[in-house]
Amino acid sequence: MATRTDAPTRREQILKEAARLFAERGFHGVGVDEIGAAVGISGPGLYRHFAGKDAMLAELLVGISGQLLTGAKLRLKEAAAAGGEDGTAPETVLDSLIEGHIDFALDDRPLITLHDRELDRLRESDRKLVRQLQRQYVELWVDVLRKVYPALAEPAARSAVHSVFGLLNSTPHLGRRGALPGRGATAELLHRMARGAFAAAGSPARA
Amino acid sequence: MATRTDAPTRREQILKEAARLFAERGFHGVGVDEIGAAVGISGPGLYRHFAGKDAMLAELLVGISGQLLTGAKLRLKEAAAAGGEDGTAPETVLDSLIEGHIDFALDDRPLITLHDRELDRLRESDRKLVRQLQRQYVELWVDVLRKVYPALAEPAARSAVHSVFGLLNSTPHLGRRGALPGRGATAELLHRMARGAFAAAGSPARA
DNA sequence: CCTCCAGGTTAACGACCGCTAACCTCCCTG
């Protein structure tokens, strides 16, 4: 995950601004002129970089899903490598997944917003691809979760994962009104709550 | 909360279908002709019932926020009445709030979707009203939550509430792919997870 | 039976928006 140090390309500028605008006002609520203006060029100049407005959204959504998935796979691999004989404790792997998702949710709020909001605006093929990536990501979480809580049935585990995604992806609703002290505290709170939610899902016993 | 038995008025039909369509394809992604077609009339016939497309969205969003808030207030009042001298246990009140929110999230998924997705499409005045109702609703939860977990600071409590809303509002993402057995089981799972998340937020102690 | 209005209809206008066409400049390279 070598942190980029070189200047962002024009394409990347456009994608970033488009993501922000799409998240703020919705895909159909933003015109190409606005996107162009946000990067200092105007209107149809965008077509030197993208085939069309749809292509920008597609690249954003595929990028998000892919990034989440490959990040998670990487973390699994690291855990397997560091764990020696019989792998790392499942709890540790789950924590790693949660941490990765939180980092993404806090660093790229517009993308997180787009991720579950504008999927249906894609052409059939792109939508299928994104959904497939999303499904893989979910299944990966489900597997780890069921190692931590073996009593959890698969459908319930899948629901639990989706619900925790909802919890972690709530970050866009937090800011705005002088919410939490800092990023670290927010991340830690979210992490604790996710673990708490999973624990409650995994052990039906309650007074 | 006397359950309606009489037939829905045309206005209500329109609102219901509009909510579904807006949730599926976004406010700007749906045309008035489509909304009309969904209730058997076509296009501009809608203007006999609403001043415009914006008015439908406004009525939907104000209705949602209002319904959530008044429902919650009612539950608080019931709890106070049933609790005798020093009120019901805060835990019970919190459970009641959670239950109410889950009922709404499961029964009116399209509305839940709209609720945090299309707020910015409203005119200034309507948006302010909706935000005010939402804020009251949140503050009501925060108050109850901090009675259950007095160690929880107010900003953290507010964040926790928003996050649990994210968790509970994840219901639209559940269905579709043969998820959970039934509504009852889903509701119970969500409830346990919400309590677990709150508990984890309220007591920072962890091994 | 006449009236009238609630609740429709179709036609059409005006605005907006995505996209293309045609043209203009640097700047890099042989």
Added chain:
DNA sequence: CAGGGAGGTTAGCGGTCGTTAACCTGGAGG
């Protein structure tokens, strides 16, 4: 220094969409 491509520009076309206008109709009320 010729030239050519990368990356802009503005003008404008074609389609869509929200909204209005003008007209129609069935049924309730005097």
